[in-house]
């Protein structure tokens with residue numbers, strides 16, 4: 001094994017290319033075709049804090065002239081401002097490309113008063129995130145999980161078709177509208193790869209293997225040498241599988257209850273452990289679906305297209321129950 005690894009290192013004369021430079025767009029960024037464009041921070045009134053993330057705070061805001069509600073995501077550039085700016089520019093660049101009811105839309109990208117933060121004016125999602133729902137309800141019934149799976153797969157089909165790999169699918173990045181509709185949010189870790197490569201699971205995953213949240217990372221993102229590089233799109237499918245299993249068991253499913261999913265523990269479990277355990281209570285269809293998402297070899301993992309015709313998601317589409325108490329266990 002050591003010899004094989006040594007030989008692999010000797011052959012690895014190709015260095016990964018540096019990431020392509022991301023041009024900083026001019027702010028305020030205008031979305032020419034969007035009637036809901038917001039181009040001045042002073043037009044927005046802060047109403048409340050919706051949540052905090054690693055890159056900043058999200059506020060619920062009202063547009064003074066139209067009374068429309070938005071979520072204002074304030075990205076703060078800390079001491080490592082150049083990296084954070086590059087990431088924000090990348091996120092803004094992707095947001096300007098996407099336009100789908102399956103994705104949380106952006107209505108403006110604005111500079112704050114200083115140059116230490118950037119504001120994204122996002123579609124307001126009244127139901128919060130899937131993370132909020134799980135915190136309140138702990139577990140979801142299979143019918144709702146199937147609905148979430150279908151929506152996220154449709155969103156991934158749209159994004160992957162445009163060459164966008166999300167790379168951070170997790171409960172707090174799946175937002176819920178007032179009628180329970182699920183949309184994919186947060187493109188801070190995403191990459192655009194060649195759209196032509198997006199038809200299969202084999203497209204490259206980009207430069208920094210660690211972008212996004214490591215808890216939902218696939219084996220090939222933890223160890224591209226051992227599992228083979230090229231899990232960009234397939235990595236989103238793995239993350240979806242972990243999210244759905246979490247919805248079923250009511251806690252992060254890859255470690256024991258009470259154990260912290262730190263980097264070392266996760267590498268051990270994800271790369272060296274067996275396939276994630278699915279409780280006996282899961283139906284055969286759900287079990288089979290999870291097995292296709294959580295296949296450790298990305299080459300054998302289910303593709304988005306295949307999973308959309310899987311019996312588990314083919315029979316149910318509704319996610320209305322995410323905002324309706326009577327649906328819960």
Ligand SMILES: Nc1ncnc2c1ncn2[C@@H]1O[C@H](COP(=O)(O)OP(=O)(O)OP(=O)(O)O)[C@@H](O)[C@H]1O
Nearest residue numbers: 050051052053054055058071122123124125129172
């Ligand atoms: N468009 C939105 N509408 C309603 N609530 C939102 C919206 N965007 C974010 N939120 C809320 O704000 C919280 C923080 O979002 P944010 O994207 O900053 O961080 P995160 O995804 O939770 O974590 P991190 O960015 O560290 O991975 C979310 O969990 C969600 O509850």
